[in-house]
Amino acid sequence: MIKAKRLGYAYFETADLEQQIDYFQNVVGLTVAARDGNRVFLATNTGLLSVVLQKAAEQRCARLGFEVSPELSFEDMKKRLLADGFPSDIRSDALPGTPKSLTFTDPKGTQVDLFSEWSFLPVTPVTSGAGPNKLGHLAWVCQDPKAISDFYVNVLGFRVSDWIGDYFGFLRCGVDHHTVNFIRGPQERMHHFAFELRDPTHLHNACDLLGRKKLEIVWGPVRHGPGHNVAAYHRNPDDQMVEFFIDLDKMLDEELGYFDPRPWHGDRPQKPKVWSPNEPRDKWGLPPGPNWVRQNK
Numbered sequence: 001m002i003k004a005k006r007l008g009y010a011y012f013e014t015a016d017l018e019q020q021i022d023y024f025q026n027v028v029g030l031t032v033a034a035r036d037g038n039r040v041f042l043a044t045n046t047g048l049l050s051v052v053l054q055k056a057a058e059q060r061c062a063r064l065g066f067e068v069s070p071e072l073s074f075e076d077m078k079k080r081l082l083a084d085g086f087p088s089d090i091r092s093d094a095l096p097g098t099p100k101s102l103t104f105t106d107p108k109g110t111q112v113d114l115f116s117e118w119s120f121l122p123v124t125p126v127t128s129g130a131g132p133n134k135l136g137h138l139a140w141v142c143q144d145p146k147a148i149s150d151f152y153v154n155v156l157g158f159r160v161s162d163w164i165g166d167y168f169g170f171l172r173c174g175v176d177h178h179t180v181n182f183i184r185g186p187q188e189r190m191h192h193f194a195f196e197l198r199d200p201t202h203l204h205n206a207c208d209l210l211g212r213k214k215l216e217i218v219w220g221p222v223r224h225g226p227g228h229n230v231a232a233y234h235r236n237p238d239d240q241m242v243e244f245f246i247d248l249d250k251m252l253d254e255e256l257g258y259f260d261p262r263p264w265h266g267d268r269p270q271k272p273k274v275w276s277p278n279e280p281r282d283k284w285g286l287p288p289g290p291n292w293v294r295q296n297k
């Protein structure tokens, strides 16, 4: 089986490339590691490629990159995908630091790149912006979250961490409680993406930064139920919802099957489960504001 291990990068198209570069540098705190005409490659200060921006007619998340176990060869992964009805292409040197990737289109229409060989990019660290550890997860609205979840589990090796009712799935591919979310909705679109920060002081400073930049915090800080992360959400200039989070639950041992215990857990042990859609789930914090609830432009 293909075993996804980590969310590597998200590939965003944007109508205003310079505005988005400014946002990712000066609010998120990524650094431009390379530029290739109308494509820009942004990395964390450690050199982890996290975001690719490409100029296009309008904003959308066009692709996701996942690091996979090197256990299966690219040819074997290609055969595995084809057996499930998903043709794929092997690409060479498509992105800096990633010499080879296998690309296919997932059942909801997103291009997915799988890679196992990669290197940190040489970067000049920036001191502006939040400066995250990593791109942590990405959430999608889709018409059939169960079908997409089944594909990610059966074909890409994800595990189900939690569901809220039958409309909001949380899937992990490493120790983090979720790397992808699938939320039922009328049209296929990205819901939000999230950067992991270090600790409460880092999140506090990031919220101060959003205030200085006049970017409204549309929800949070709040401690969620599923995943138990403390999260603060804002919208970037492309009206994409962006989450900064800390304290996400971790399943350190898949064989044991429970999340590493934390004082705020409601279950002891905290295991994957279906959360009731009819009960308050967040541990603390106010409900989302109108600019979180509304649809993207």
Ligand SMILES: [Fe+2]
Pocket: 137, 139, 192, 193, 194, 243
């Ligand atoms: Fe999230």
